[in-house]
Amino acid sequence: MPRGKAAASAGAKKPRGPKVPKLPDSFEPGTILKDLRKKDWKLGKEIGQGGFGLIYLVEAWRKGQKLKYLGVPKFIAAGSHMRANEQYRFMVMERFGSDVQKIFEGAGKQFEVHTVFCLALRMIEALEYIHHNGYVHADIKASNILLGFRAGKQQADEVYLVDFGLATKYQIDGEHKPYKEDKRMAHDGTIEFTSTDAHLGVGRYHT
Template structure:
C-alpha cells in the first residue's frame, strides 16, 4: 500500500479459521472482517448501470487488488459485482471477496503451461468467463484482467452483448471473441476498449503492465475531474442504502470473545445461534 500510495488494498482481513463442535456436529468456520453491501445490489438499485466515473474508479482499484494477488502467485478467477463488497465502516472502500475459484497459476515461480481441455471448459460465472476458461485452460493473470474488462463493460452499458447466449457456451464464446478481441466500440467509451486491447495483446504467461492499464482508466477519470480514491458516488437510492448500513456501526454492541477478536467485528445487535454449514 505504501509502494502504490493507496489507502485500501481491497482484500478482506482474515482473522482465523478452524473446526468447531455444535450440537453434536462438526463445522468448519472462518472469521474475517465484516463488509458492507455488494455491488450487484447497488448495480440493480442504480437501474443496472453505473456512471462512467464509477466504472473507471472501480476498475482502477481492482487492478491494484489483482496485481497484489497475482504477485503472490494466485489468480482470483471469479471477479463480478456480487463478489465486490463495500467497506462496512467506510462505504467508499471496495473489497474483492469469495476466493472459491482462486488458483495458484505460478507455484514457486513456475507458470502453468497453456493446455486446452474441453472437459474443464466454461468454468466460473458464465457471462464473465475468460476466453481461456471457455477453452478449459488453467486460469492466468490475463484471464483475471479480461474478466475485469467484461465487468466494466456491463457496469457501463447495462448488459453484455452476449447475455442472450448464456445457455449456449459455444455461441457465447464466439460472441465474446468477435466483439471484444479485437475490442469494438460496443459502448461510448474509449477507455474500456483500450483496456481490452491491452489485455488481448498479452501472452498466456506474460506479466501484465498493470500501471499502463491503470493509466488508461486514470486518464479517463482525470478528464472527468474525478480521483482514483475519491468517494464512490452511486445513485441516490443506492447511497441511502449504504448510509443506513454505515449507520449501524454506531449501534454495535461489543461482545466479549474468547478469540480476542476486536469488538468491531461483532456487529450483531443481539446474540444469535451461529449460521453454519455442515462440514460433512
C-alpha cells in the first residue's frame, strides 16, 4: 500500500458506538415511590438490572388469539421520584422468575427439542403482539426471557419477553419507516444477538 494511503488510514476516525447509559446508584429498600395516580409503592431489595435501569421487587389481544397467556409484561403503574435534586423515572410491573440463559446453563447448555419448540412458540406470540402494535423489541436473547412468578414460586410453564430498553417504533401511522443506515448507531444492543440491520445502524432513530 502506498505510504500516503497508509498514513491516512491510520489517522482515520473509528465510527462511534452507541453511548452506554450510566445506571443510578441503588435505592434503599423501603423507599416509597408515588406513581402518577398518587399510589405509593414500597421498594424491596434490588433483584437485578438491565442495560437501562435497575429492577426492584415490587386483554383483549390474548383473548382474540385464544392464548392461555401472552408472554409480554403487564404494565401496572409509572411515575417519577426525586432524590438528591435528581429526578428518576420508574415503572411497576409484575414480578418474574429466573431467566432462560441461567436455566440453559444449569441444564448443561442443552434443552430437549420439545422445550425449544415451546419457547419459540411463546416468543413468536409475544413478538406478533409487539409487531402488531408497530414496535420491534431489538434485544431478543435468552437472558431477556423470564419464567413467570406467582403465589411465591416460579411458573415453569410460562415465559415472558422483557427489557424493552431498545424497543422502537418501526411504523408511523401504519407506514413502515424508510430504510436508512447510520454508522453512529451501529451495533446497538447485545453484539452477538443483534440483527444485520442493527449492525448497520438501521432502525432506532432515523425518521
